[in-house]
Amino acid sequence: MFTRRVNFDFAAGMSGNPSSPHTEGRKSREQLEEARREIARLVEVQSDDIIFTSGATEANALAIIGVTKKGDHIFYLPSAHASIIENIKLLSERGIKVEELPIKEGRVDCEKLKKMLRPETKLVTMDAVCGETGIIWNTREVAQILVEVRLQQQLLKSNFNNRALLHIDASQAPLTEKITRAHFGADMLSFDSSKVSVGRGMGALIAHRTIPLEPLYRGGGQERGLRPGSESPELAKAFAAALRAAALGREKFCMSAEKDRTKIVKIILETIPKVYINGGRVQAPNIINLSFPGRDTDYLVALLDEAGFAVSTRSACETDSEEGSRAVFALTGDYERARSTLRISWGPRTHSSGLVRFTKALVRAIQFIDRNGQG
Numbered sequence: 453m454f455t456r457r458v459n460f461d462f463a464a465g466m467s468g469n470p471s472s473p474h475t476e477g478r479k480s481r482e483q484l485e486e487a488r489r490e491i492a493r494l495v496e497v498q499s500d501d502i503i504f505t506s507g508a509t510e511a512n513a514l515a516i517i518g519v520t521k522k523g524d525h526i527f528y529l530p531s532a533h534a535s536i537i538e539n540i541k542l543l544s545e546r547g548i549k550v551e552e553l554p555i556k557e558g559r560v561d562c563e564k565l566k567k568m569l570r571p572e573t574k575l576v577t578m579d580a581v582c583g584e585t586g587i588i589w590n591t592r593e594v595a596q597i598l599v600e601v602r603l604q605q606q607l608l609k610s611n612f613n614n615r616a617l618l619h620i621d622a623s624q625a626p627l628t629e630k631i632t633r634a635h636f637g638a639d640m641l642s643f644d645s646s647k648v649s650v651g652r653g654m655g656a657l658i659a660h661r662t663i664p665l666e667p668l669y670r671g672g673g674q675e676r677g678l679r680p681g682s683e684s685p686e687l688a689k690a691f692a693a694a695l696r697a698a699a700l701g702r703e704k705f706c707m708s709a710e711k712d713r714t715k716i717v718k719i720i721l722e723t724i725p726k727v728y729i730n731g732g733r734v735q736a737p738n739i740i741n742l743s744f745p746g747r748d749t750d751y752l753v754a755l756l757d758e759a760g761f762a763v764s765t766r767s768a769c770e771t772d773s774e775e776g777s778r779a780v781f782a783l784t785g786d787y788e789r790a791r792s793t794l795r796i797s798w799g800p801r802t803h804s805s806g807l808v809r810f811t812k813a814l815v816r817a818i819q820f821i822d823r824n825g826q827g
Contacts, residue, residue, distance in 0.1 A: 480685045487688035494695050495641065495658055496632040503657045503675045504683055508623040508644035509535040510668075511657035514678065515619045515640045516577055517543065518665040524574035525549040527565070529589070531779035532579050533621060540577075553578060558732020558783065559590050562597045569601050573616040580636055581624035584766060584779040584795055586739030587732035588629065591620050595637025617663065623647045623655075626698040627799060628706050628736045633658060645687065649694035654687040705800045709737035712807050716740060716796075723815050728789055730780045740796040741780065743789035747821050752794060755817040761810045764795050 485499070492499040505511045512535045520526060520543060528540045530552045544550045553576070554561040554568065560578070576598065581588050595618050602615040620638040625631055626648045633641055641658040645651045659665060661676070671680025717740065720727060728743040744752070749765045756763050766777040776791035784790065794814075798807065 483685035484683050484688050487685065487692040490692040491643075491656060491695060494631060494692075494699055496634060497658055497660070500676070501658050501660050503659060503678055504688055505655045505657055505675075505679055506653055507646065507655035508533075508621060508642045509655075510679070511642035511644075511655045512536050512577075512619075512621055513539050514657050514665065514668055515642060515659065516540070516575065517668060518678070519617060519663065520548055520574055522547050523572060525551065525570050525572045526574060527551055527553045527568075527576040527616075529553050529560070529578040529782075530555075531582055531585070531587075531782040532577070533583060533623070536577055536579070536621060537778070553594075555782065558587050558734075560594050562590070562593050565594065566597050566601055569598075569616065571605075574614075575617050575619060577619040577621070579621040579624065580629060581622075581736045581739075582779055583624045583739070584777055584793075585730050585732070585741040585783060586736040586797075587783070588734040588736055589732075590734075591618070592635075592637040594618060624736065624739075626695055626702075628702065628709070628738060630702075631695070631699065639663060643695070645691040645694060648698045649690060651687060651690045651694065654684065654691045656691070701800055706737055708804070709798070712798075712804050713737045713740060715804075716807060716811050719811050719815070724818050730783060730789065730793065732783070738798050741777075742794045742796070743780065743786075744792045744794065744818065745788045747792055747818065749792050749794050752817055752821060755820065756810075756813060759813040759817070761813055765793050766795065 484504075488502045488504070489499045491502050495501075503511075503514070505514065512533070516526070516536065516539045526540065526543065526548060528536060528550060530537075540550050549572070551568070554564040556564070576594060578589055578591065578594065580591055598616050598618060617639040618637060619640040619642070620636045621642045622629075622631060622636060622638075623642060623644040624647055626643070629635070631641075631643070639659070640663065643656045643658075645654040665678055667678045667680065669680065672682075674680055674683055717729065720742065724744075726745055728745070730741040730743055753763055753765055766779070776787065777793040778790070780793050781787065781790035796810075
């Protein structure tokens with residue numbers, strides 16, 4: 453006789469809790485683990501290397517705070533996302549030594565870094581793609597330097613006992629970069645669902661079990677005991693699908709984005725006076741960062757918003773900063789350029805025709821500001 457199942461485990465939530473032993477819980481667990489396996493295939497790691505989090509902010513915090521202790525030394529990119537910078541500040545307040553990575557011409561200066569590494573250097577943290585400027589950082593070169601320095605010091609029988617770990621915030625990478633761990637040369641990788649889909653509230657830290665991570669807080673034993681709290685199989689499934697779609701469409705998107713970028717930059721340089729493009733040697737094709745010295749770019753954003761285009765002056769996490777773009781200042785050392793930035797970025801759903809309309813609206817808005825003295 454068929455009996456319709458009724459879920460009386462409302463303490464576990466309306467859908468099955470992956471940690472519960474009943475049928476609904478087991479189904480949720482299988483959905484969660486399938487998403488974990490899919491992401492592991494894409495990143496080319498073992499499935500138990502995947503630690504689900506609420507987003508890249510939490511993943512970055514777990515990577516940075518979770519491996520360091522008093523007496524350690526950390527290198528970081530001064531242009532990195534606020535979720536890295538603020539945790540670096542926190543560790544500095546706790547007595548951990550922190551130091552900026554040397555930058556030269558939009559790259560980490562690896563020759564200089566080689567001389568700056570210390571026996572107590574525990575971690576190097578940087579992003580794969582700068583979310584504000586679109587610079588693609590030379591992560592593999594940095595990884596190679598960490599290996600070379602350790603080998604050299606071992607030959608000299610120095611006190612470099614362990615190689616520094618390399619953590620990469622790869623949140624901005626999936627649309628335009630391969631996302632395998634080997635591609636970045638990383639020990640740990642952070643990802644965020646909102647950078648590849650409309651979904652928010654899900655991210656992942658990729659870290660092998662041999663990396664000695666400590667949880668940020670205590671609770672249940674979920675995610676290897678490193679991220680307590682009931683997991684969300686539905687969000688994990690959507691996140692895995694979005695990463696897979698990004699990987700399948702990456703080459704096509706890069707080709708179209710590069711063409712669109714070239715067209716946009718050409719129009720801007722030909723029609724707008726006193727404008728600077730902020731970037732490095734290697735760029736993500738779908739991010740353009742511009743400086744308009746002497747113009748109020750917050751007002752420019754409002755004008756473009758009225759015209760139907762969503763752009764920003766800097767990272768959303770630092771919108772209220774009065775100092776301008778920290779990423780642009782780290783790159784240029786120019787306060788005026790850092791205070792007058794506009795960040796343009798787009799994804800696979802944005803059509804070339806829409807980008808052309810935006811560029812024309814940008815030119816009109818700048819001309820309006822220049823005519824009316826809105827500097």
